[in-house]
Amino acid sequence: MKHRQYIKAGIFSLAILSGLAADAQNEKVLTLDQAIEMSIKNSGQLKLDNAKVDEAVGAAKEAWNNHLPDAKVTGAYMRLNNPTVDLKVKLGSGSGGSAPAIKVNEAAYGILNASLPVFSGLRIKYGTESAKYLEQAAKLDVENDKEEVIMNTANAFSALFKAREYVGLVRENLKQQQQRVTDFTNLEKNGLMARNDLLKVQLQESNVELTLLEAENDLQITYTNVNLMLGLPQGTEVNPDTSGFHIADPGALIQWEESAIKNRKDIASLSFREKAANTAIKATKGEYYPGIAITGGVIAADIPNLLTINDALNVGLGLSYNFGAIWKTGAKVQQANARLHEIQANEGILSDRVRLEVTQSYQNYILSLKKIDVYNKAQAQAVENYRITKNKYDNSLVTTTDLLEADVAQLQAQLASLLSKADALVAYKKLQQTAGTLTK
Secondary structure (H helix, E strand, O other): OHHHHHHHHHHHHHHHHHHHHHHHHHEEEEEHHHHHHHHHHHOHHHHHHHHHHHHHHHHHHHHHHHHOOEEEEEEEEEEOOOOOOOOOOOOOOOOOOOOOOOOOOEEEEEEEEEEEEEEOOOHHHHHHHHHHHHHHHHHHHHHHHHHHHHHHHHHHHHHHHHHHHHHHHHHHHHHHHHHHHHHHHHHHHOOOOOHHHHHHHHHHHHHHHHHHHHHHHHHHHHHHHHHHHHOOOOOOEEEEEOOOOOOOOOOOHHHHHHHHHHHOHHHHHHHHHHHHHHHHHHHHHHHHOOEEEEEEEEEEEEEOOOEEEEEEEEEEEEEEOOOOHHHHHHHHHHHHHHHHHHHHHHHHHHHHHHHHHHHHHHHHHHHHHHHHHHHHHHHHHHHHHHHHHHHHHHOOOOOHHHHHHHHHHHHHHHHHHHHHHHHHHHHHHHHHHHOOOOOO
């Protein structure tokens, strides 16, 4: 009988150890930098942006290819009926008699034409420049969205850290509440405590249990969000490594504003779009001018019993002009100017918005630093208040309600002090983002 009990106990222990091992395998410790690297790699938005960059690169190549010559080959083979062939040049016979009758029932020809643009009203030149500017703007859009991905990762990392710490504190507090309920229950059984006081601590224990359930639920949702963001398997419990958390010097506001003007990717992107719009206007005006190209080709034809042409080479200078451009191009230029004015208006709006964003982010970071000092003081005060209240309670000078309130205040102060550092980290990352230095 004892042997079987030992076997059951061994199996039970192995099951517990296996469960712990599985939990350990599902946990992944990550620093913020590692999380950022994974989120950039797995970001669907950045993949979409890179596809747009590839499209812009292709458009730039297409515009440049307009400098290259065009070549076209045409050919045909035809079966004919018995047409009447009347040659204006009379053919004589070798014996001095009349010309033999010509029968034509088939014909074939081939033509190779090539042209190299020499002047196209500068449409090719400015079209190529405009496409290059748009390519640069697309690449800057990727960098701008990359900063947004980094910021989202920092927010998610901070939220995960908060959720885990909150669950840990609530679990620890629940243990204290359970021990207090046990102590009060013993006192109540021995007639040393009123039933009402026992009910108060039991109610407090129930409230903490509910808080823990909600906190654990929020933590699981946070795990799912982080796993999706980082491309990790579902069920992975990311343990944020906060060893890299540090409080940076805020510096001066004017320095952050100057940095934003110099480094913001959206400002640079809009600047390239303005350049593209300017060159697009010049390219559109080029339609007012004629096009000149060097042309050349070769012709070959064969009409049995009538005509054979071989190696008929031709080269020359071609001129083309669309007279409709005189009354049509004006509307196109007007549209191109309107697009330029729209971009210039957006530049003014963006400039004001950037200045406001930098100021808000700077002030929020200053506020977060001040909150850290205040919360640290509050935590020390809450701990001391609980110690004094506990001493008074032990000497029957305060009620159980006073003791529980002091305990709750201590927990809240401890949590606020802990999480304020994570808030400061996010505030600083936001300041870096608004100043355009988050990826540096």
